[in-house]
Structure formats: structure tokens, C-alpha cells
Amino acid sequence: MIRRIKKLLGRYKNYEQILVTPYRSYATPHHLYVYGRILDNEPLKIQQEQNFFKTVKNTYKQFDSFEIPDAELLLKLPNGHLFTTKSDSEGYFVFNENLKENLAEYCDEEGWLSFELFYKGELYPKTVLLKNPFEGELLVPDEKAEFGVISDIDDTILHTGVTSFFKWRLLKNSLFTNAYRRMPLKGSAELYQKLAIGLQETSRNPMFYLSNSPWNLYEYLKLFLDHNQFPKGPILLRNLRGPFDSTLKPEKPHKQRQIINILESYPHLKFILIGDSGEHDASIYTDIAAQFPDRILCIYLRSVQHKKRMRRVKSIIDNFETTPVLMINYSEEAEQHARENNYII
The missing domain is CATH 3.40.50.1000 (HAD superfamily/HAD-like)
Structure with a gap:
């Protein structure tokens, strides 16, 4: 609650923990599109046997988000190619890039390409970087797909x-x-x-x-x-x-x-x-x-x-x-x- 009040007053500057979530997305062999969000939040922990109150708490946490704006992020592909972007005012970020190389060459059997995301923004003395790199994946449909x-x-x-x-x-x-x-x-x-x-x-x-x-x-x-x-x-x-x-x-x-x-x-x-x-x-x-x-x-x-x-x-x-x-x-x-x-x- 104190954190929420500080944010409303514009005095919330010192991020506690950095969580980068890339959403499952899709691409073509020569066009990369990655969308996600960066927050000062704990990872969501939904347990199979949790009680009703824990479920309500998780629901609250999903909407009680602390966005990290203007944070620099670096994306690394399996072939070593690097791309950078920054998050917007709500913590959302996007990588929208055209490539000469064929991404399908780096996909698994079902067409999924794994990549790494590195947080390159400012870290305060007490800030916890939950991972670095964070991992994401996107789909490059197989050219042999029927539909x-x-x-x-x-x-x-x-x-x-x-x-x-x-x-x-x-x-x-x-x-x-x-x-x-x-x-x-x-x-x-x-x-x-x-x-x-x-x-x-x-x-x-x-x-x-x-x-x-x-x-x-x-x-x-x-x-x-x-x-x-x-x-x-x-x-x-x-x-x-x-x-x-x-x-x-x-x-x-x-x-x-x-x-x-x-x-x-x-x-x-x-x-x-x-x-x-x-x-x-x-x-x-x-x-x-x-x-x-x-x-x-x-x-x-x-x-x-x-x-x-x-x-x-x-x-x-x-x-x-x-x-x-x-x-x-x-x-x-x-x-x-x-x-x-x-x-x-």
C-alpha cells in the first residue's frame, strides 16, 4: 500500500524487483515481432491446491501492476543477432524487426524459436533482477503447414x-x-x-x-x-x-x-x-x-x-x-x- 501511495504522489523511483515477461508471439522467416511487458512485480505463483484467499490475492496482484517505463531491453537470437528497444509509459515493449537471415533455421520441430531478453536499465542498490536473461519464444509456422x-x-x-x-x-x-x-x-x-x-x-x-x-x-x-x-x-x-x-x-x-x-x-x-x-x-x-x-x-x-x-x-x-x-x-x-x-x- 505504501508503494502504491508513493507511486500516486510521483515519489516511487527505487524499483524493488525487475520482471520482464515476453508474451508468446509469432513471426515469419524474415520478420521478428516480440511483445511483452516489464514490471516491478513478483512472478505470479498459481498453485494447484491454493485456497480461495490465495486465488483472490493472485487476482489482485495481476492487476496491481507497477510499470517500469523507458527501460532499455536487449533481445538476443540464437544466431547471436542483437536488437534493442525501450518500454513505453505502461511498461509495454515491442521488437518489430525485418531480417535477411531465415529464422526458421533456428526453430524446433514445432516451429518455436527461443530467444533471450536482457534488462539494460538502471539498477538501484536494493533492486533485485529476478533473471538476466529472461527467456521467451515465438512461433514461425512451418512452410509445410496445411492450414x-x-x-x-x-x-x-x-x-x-x-x-x-x-x-x-x-x-x-x-x-x-x-x-x-x-x-x-x-x-x-x-x-x-x-x-x-x-x-x-x-x-x-x-x-x-x-x-x-x-x-x-x-x-x-x-x-x-x-x-x-x-x-x-x-x-x-x-x-x-x-x-x-x-x-x-x-x-x-x-x-x-x-x-x-x-x-x-x-x-x-x-x-x-x-x-x-x-x-x-x-x-x-x-x-x-x-x-x-x-x-x-x-x-x-x-x-x-x-x-x-x-x-x-x-x-x-x-x-x-x-x-x-x-x-x-x-x-x-x-x-x-x-x-x-x-x-x-
Whole structure:
């Protein structure tokens, strides 16, 4: 609390500990993009058997962030190439670089490239540098990939209760439930594993996970995906806009911008889009398919128990003929469609 008061008064200068978190991102063989955040925070420790009060404490810590602005960071690739950048006023940093060398040569069998991040900012006498270097990874999709998958997270693979009255269920599930105890929607992990393999013997088809959740929940969602054995993929969240944020608001919704970025990054690759009927996925996905008619193989929308929203979604997709759109109640329905269309074995 004392630290928070000092920060509000502009007297908080002496950082206690340096935590650099690079988010799982994606790249092309000749374009590097790394996004992350640097904070004066402890690493989040979510334990499988923690009690309710520990869960609430972890939730508070995720949003009670102490940003480190204007901090210099150095990124080192396996080939020895170095890049530098600085964090912005909210502690976010980005490396956005073009390269002549082929990054795919340094990836593992599933297309993941590991890199190191070094903190080069000022260290005070009592500052603890939690690591140096910090480690990150990004995905360079295999050129032999048959297709990619772009999936929503909320109520598509993770039940959040976004359609509940006043969103009480959403708040309870997202903020007061241990990530280890969150249950994926039945059969979703198995479906995604099969889509990642496709018709091949190895997991070459890239997976991308989208959510309107803030970056504060990155570690929470990453743990959920890994613990439930979803195929590893970039996790794309969004920045929280404060009430006094004077920056220009993006013209397009977060999910739409992210999907377009992915499509433009891999112009040779076709995609399957997976979402739900609870929010705006139907309108966003069909708009994308109309804009890129030859790039979207199909759209799977998981049905939610909300009559009004289901009617709205059906009004959007009933006369949509550009791309097949399938409303599904169970993962097996999407799996059957994927098999019949030779997307999976």
C-alpha cells in the first residue's frame, strides 16, 4: 500500500524487483515481432491446491501492476543477432524487426524459436533482477503447414459465463477461480490437437488464441491452456484503456485487427476460425471471410444458451454463403465436419 501511495504522489523511483515477461508471439522467416511487458512485480505463483484467499490475492496482484517505463531491453537470437528497444509509459515493449537471415533455421520441430531478453536499465542498490536473461519464444509456422487455426478463448474453449446477467458469472470465473480448476469445454483440447496435426504425423498447423481479456491475465490463460494440453500457440490479448486514456481508439475491434494481422503475415496460408455465438464473433468472422474469401476454410461457432443472441447470430449466418459456417453444440460436431472435409484424419 505504501508503494502504491508513493507511486500516486510521483515519489516511487527505487524499483524493488525487475520482471520482464515476453508474451508468446509469432513471426515469419524474415520478420521478428516480440511483445511483452516489464514490471516491478513478483512472478505470479498459481498453485494447484491454493485456497480461495490465495486465488483472490493472485487476482489482485495481476492487476496491481507497477510499470517500469523507458527501460532499455536487449533481445538476443540464437544466431547471436542483437536488437534493442525501450518500454513505453505502461511498461509495454515491442521488437518489430525485418531480417535477411531465415529464422526458421533456428526453430524446433514445432516451429518455436527461443530467444533471450536482457534488462539494460538502471539498477538501484536494493533492486533485485529476478533473471538476466529472461527467456521467451515465438512461433514461425512451418512452410509445410496445411492450414492455421485462429480461436477465441472465452466461451469457445473456456467457459466464462459472458452471457450471464450483469456478467456475474464472468467475474467469478475469471477473477475468483483457480486456473487449475477451470474446466475446458468438453472435447475442445482433443479437437484442437487433431487440427494441429491435420493430415500429417506432426503438429505443423499453427494455432493462434485470441481473447478480449487484458494482458494482466496472460499468465493465468497461458497456464490454463498448457495445463489442459491445448496445442501451444501465440496468445493475443489486449491493453486495458483507462478512463483518462487520450490515445486514439482503434477503428476496428481487437479480434478483427489481430486476425487481419495474422492473415497478412501468412498470405500463403488458409485458416479455420473458431469462436462462439455469445458476443461478436459471428459478425467479426463473417466480415473477415467476406474480406478474404479465398483464405477462410470454414467457421465454427459454439452455441451458447442465450436465445436473443442466438437469434442475432442466425440472422447473420443464415444467408452467408462465402464460407461454410457451422453452429456447434459439441466439439464432436466440428470434428466430424473437419474429417469430412479432409482437414483431419
